Amino acid sequence: MTELDTRLVGQWRRRTEAAAAKRYAGHLHFQANGLYFGQASPPDTFTWWDGGTWAIHAPGRLALSTANDAVVVYRYQLDHDTLTITDASGCRITYHRDA
Template sequence: MTAHDPRLVGSWQKIDDAACAAKYAAHLRFEPTGLYFGSTEPAGGFTWWDGGTWATEVPGRLALSIANDEVVIYAYSLDDDTLTVDDPSGCRFRYRRAL
């Protein structure tokens, strides 16, 4: 059975504009079913996080299927309504829970 951290479910807005994070979605929505949807700002641009599956089999590790269908593991932490993500290259960026 695939594990999903229920605290991630919902909508998120990227709050960092680090150059290394430009390829990641500006808006994310995690569904409790294990699917996620990402979009860019402005709409229609390319993002590695366009949509696919997500899981948290290991605490603090988020597995996402990215645009080329590869599953990549990211480190993550939650502090209230702020989601911090570290990609495998060491890029750190944050999202805030959207209301």
């Protein structure tokens, strides 16, 4: 069963600047309708999370549709205004909620 974690709804800015994290969106916007939009940083570069659907497949498991339209499930943690998403290789990408 899929559902949404409404705590994720809103604007997020990537804080992790490690090389492996740069393929992921610099800015994320999760909408309450299950859609998200990603913006590359710097602009006009490739981002794996360009936009599509998002859902929670299980506690701590965030499913995002990716640039090739595949739906990939990631581990995630939310601590107040800090969102950490971990990919299958162990790369941790940290985002901070934009005000």
